[in-house]
Amino acid sequence: MHLLYPSIIIGIKIVGIKIVGIKIMTINSSKVLRKGKQVEAMPNKLLEINNLQVSAEGKIILNNLNLTVNQGEVHVIMGPNGAGKSTLGYAVMGHPGFKVNQGNIYFEGENITEEKADVRAKKGIFLSFQNPEELSGITLENFLRTTQSAVTGKSIRIMAFKKELGKTMENLNMDKDYATRYLNVGFSGGEKKKSEILQMLLLNPKLAILDETDSGLDVDAVKIVSKGVETFKNNKNSIVVITHNTKILEYLPVDRVHILQNGTIIKSGDVSLIERVNRYGFREFTPAI
Numbered sequence: 001m002h003l004l005y006p007s008i009i010i011g012i013k014i015v016g017i018k019i020v021g022i023k024i025m026t027i028n029s030s031k032v033l034r035k036g037k038q039v040e041a042m043p044n045k046l047l048e049i050n051n052l053q054v055s056a057e058g059k060i061i062l063n064n065l066n067l068t069v070n071q072g073e074v075h076v077i078m079g080p081n082g083a084g085k086s087t088l089g090y091a092v093m094g095h096p097g098f099k100v101n102q103g104n105i106y107f108e109g110e111n112i113t114e115e116k117a118d119v120r121a122k123k124g125i126f127l128s129f130q131n132p133e134e135l136s137g138i139t140l141e142n143f144l145r146t147t148q149s150a151v152t153g154k155s156i157r158i159m160a161f162k163k164e165l166g167k168t169m170e171n172l173n174m175d176k177d178y179a180t181r182y183l184n185v186g187f188s189g190g191e192k193k194k195s196e197i198l199q200m201l202l203l204n205p206k207l208a209i210l211d212e213t214d215s216g217l218d219v220d221a222v223k224i225v226s227k228g229v230e231t232f233k234n235n236k237n238s239i240v241v242i243t244h245n246t247k248i249l250e251y252l253p254v255d256r257v258h259i260l261q262n263g264t265i266i267k268s269g270d271v272s273l274i275e276r277v278n279r280y281g282f283r284e285f286t287p288a289i
């Protein structure tokens, strides 16, 4: 259904020919030294979404949605089926099937609302799909090498890449044979999710949006993936975890939890919100009509 992989691959081809001035954003340090004293500075906004309205096939899916994710933070998005969580991920990634009617998306202070998916990927945004696409004709290894080269703008040294790929696959408990298979073709649900996390680990994005990465994974695989996400996390990158099942958060310090319902964020809070949702469901957050 969605064209994101092909669009990224097409983007890669274009980018390969003309890499047009990749902006290197000067990110303010999160600590500022003033008169010899260390003073906490304002957090750096990595992603800022203002008053977003998004539609697909003429249907408004997200409306008046606001969200700010600072550098180094882990945010969790929960909400009932059909609330618009995946749509939010697609909108941030620039999926061509979703139209922004109103509002803006800023990444590192730059308005990216009109940017194409491959441009956003190069800026450091990554989306792990809820339902990863199968792509016949390109092996997992070739896909990963091509995307890594396009996103970083550097040519990849094959032996070094193979070594990194092998090590990362081993950490995710993935059979190395999968590297030579077509991307996700015939992979089980859980294997596809691992292949998404493998992409994330190799691309090392600044912002990773994980859309139900834990669904379809068996208990051991959730632990492995959760640990993989933990190794990726540092104080410079940010993660938005969309989930119904909070096991994936076991190894991640959660900064903020949001409840998305009917296309908008109706409640935000700290990690205790997860427990409230697990205990009482979403009903108590639904505004009275």
Ligand SMILES: Nc1ncnc2c1ncn2[C@@H]1O[C@H](COP(=O)(O)OP(=O)(O)OP(=O)(O)O)[C@@H](O)[C@H]1O
Residues within 6 Å of the ligand: 056, 057, 059, 061, 079, 080, 081, 082, 083, 084, 085, 086, 087, 088, 097, 130
């Ligand atoms: N391309 C599309 N055309 C029309 N409607 C769509 C399209 N994509 C999504 N929708 C609708 O938008 C709403 C939100 O869908 P979305 O996939 O974002 O929900 P979700 O919160 O991720 O749900 P889930 O928890 O089940 O994954 C749903 O009603 C869905 O049917």
Ligand SMILES: [Mg+2]
Residues within 6 Å of the ligand: 085, 086, 087, 130, 211
């Ligand atoms: Mg979804």
